[in-house]
Amino acid sequence: MGIVKNALYKVSKKGFLSTFKKQSIFPYYHLVRDNQVPHIENLYEFKNSKQFLNDINVLTANYKPISPNDLLENKKLENNFLISFDDGLEEIYSVIYPILKKNNLTAIFFINPNFVDNNEGLYKHYISIIISHLKKNNFEKSVVDQISQILSIEYTTIEEFKQKFINIKFSEREKVNEILELLTIEIKTFLKEHKPYVTKEQIQEMINDGFYFGGHTMTHPPLNQLTHEEQKKEIINSIDWLKENFKIDYSFFAFPFSDKSISKKLLNELFEYDNTIRIFGNSGLKKDIDKRIIQRFSLENPTKQVEKQIVTENLYKFFNKFIGKYNIKR
Ligand SMILES: [Zn+2]
Incomplete structure (x- = not known):
């Protein structure tokens, strides 16, 4: 708002x-x-x-x-x-x-x-996964600095880092995959385990039930x-x-x-x-x-x-x- x-x-x-x-x-x-x-x-x-x-x-x-x-x-x-x-x-x-x-x-x-x-996900969702990962390690400075370098962003506070990371350009989304690799986050495994998105079968079932x-x-x-x-x-x-x-x-x-x-x-x-x-x-x-x-x-x-x-x-x-x-x- x-x-x-x-x-x-x-x-x-x-x-x-x-x-x-x-x-x-x-x-x-x-x-x-x-x-x-x-x-x-x-x-x-x-x-x-x-x-x-x-x-x-x-x-x-x-x-x-x-x-x-x-x-x-x-x-x-x-x-x-x-x-x-x-x-x-x-x-x-x-x-x-x-x-x-x-x-x-x-x-x-x-x-x-x-x-x-769930074979692929939204880059903004990946960014959130990365931030959650960083949070677990209390935003270890050396790691955050490395990521900032990949993204070519400067930050003074973690809040600023997060905002700049979340708002990167669509054309820079490949860098998100680079960061996932750097942090050894297996995104394919995450997608298979958490299944964040609907499947074709679920869509079909809902359509059959009168949903659009x-x-x-x-x-x-x-x-x-x-x-x-x-x-x-x-x-x-x-x-x-x-x-x-x-x-x-x-x-x-x-x-x-x-x-x-x-x-x-x-x-x-x-x-x-x-x-x-x-x-x-x-x-x-x-x-x-x-x-x-x-x-x-x-x-x-x-x-x-x-x-x-x-x-x-x-x-x-x-x-x-x-x-x-x-x-x-x-
Ligand atoms: Zn949307």
């Missing part, structure tokens, strides 16, 4: 939620889990199953659930919600799927085909660091992969990291690819250039109250309207 949003969160009240019912909301998460895991713990916080169940209860008490199919059929939205989950982590199958099923809810899961079946899947690019790159053609390929290949492997006929896609830098040209090409595509962003309660682009906000932060968070997003919407940033320009 930024400075403005944090200030708005402080003044927001749970009770305001009833005034923000005449709208449809699209909250998103990555995972729900009751303990920490090395590949996530240094990147962001997430909710446990009890907190997630509370979110579900608050959402269903205030908004009516819709199916992703309702979006494809252009059903009129009034006071609805639909949740989605990015990155195809295994918890969508082991934790989230049973909870949603029990509550008669469906959802969209956005996945990166390269990571399905969408692309999230093949390898989860920050798209603004790729050429136009590379962006397009990463996106369309991930949607095609789902169609080829699971015989689904719809196109859903969510942007990795952020949709801020996405050009009008790219969006138009995606509409040409499939004019019924539904594209999901994470810019909050904002209006995009086309009705087929659906903007979401995160409810992942476990330290925030869900009611107050939804109120905050609405107050932020008014703030954006006031400063002329409600309508997204591409």
Whole structure:
């Protein structure tokens, strides 16, 4: 949360939620889990199953659930919600799927085909694994210095080192493998043992049970660091992969990291690819250039109250309207 949003969160009240019912909301998460895991713990916080169940209860008490199919059929939205989950982590199958099923809810899961079946993982997750490894050895200075040299970064505090490491460029991700080798971390073994991502069988089972899947690019790159053609390929290949492997006929896609830098040209090409595509962003309660682009906000932060968070997003919407940033320009 930024400075403005944090200030708005402080003044927001749970009770305001009833005034923000005449709208449809699209909250998103990555995972729900009751303990920490090395590949996530240094990147962001997430909710446990009890907190997630509370979110579900608050959402269903205030908004009516819709199916992703309702979006494809252009059903009129009034006071609805639909949740989605990015990155195809295994918890969508082991934790989230049973909870949603029990509550008669469906959802969209956005996945990166390269990571399905755990042969390969997201470079940011690898960085978190490395930081957890370093933490065990109290960030031994000689080792941290060696890594900083590989990454060509300078640091004064461990916190600064971590931030710079987490935010390295996509083009430098090969260096992460170099560091894994240096620390003799067997990443293939980690992937086989921990299975951080869903498998094809699990996806098939969830599809058979009425859940929806969408692309999230093949390898989860920050798209603004790729050429136009590379962006397009990463996106369309991930949607095609789902169609080829699971015989689904719809196109859903969510942007990795952020949709801020996405050009009008790219969006138009995606509409040409499939004019019924539904594209999901994470810019909050904002209006995009086309009705087929659906903007979401995160409810992942476990330290925030869900009611107050939804109120905050609405107050932020008014703030954006006031400063002329409600309508997204591409
Ligand atoms: Zn993602």
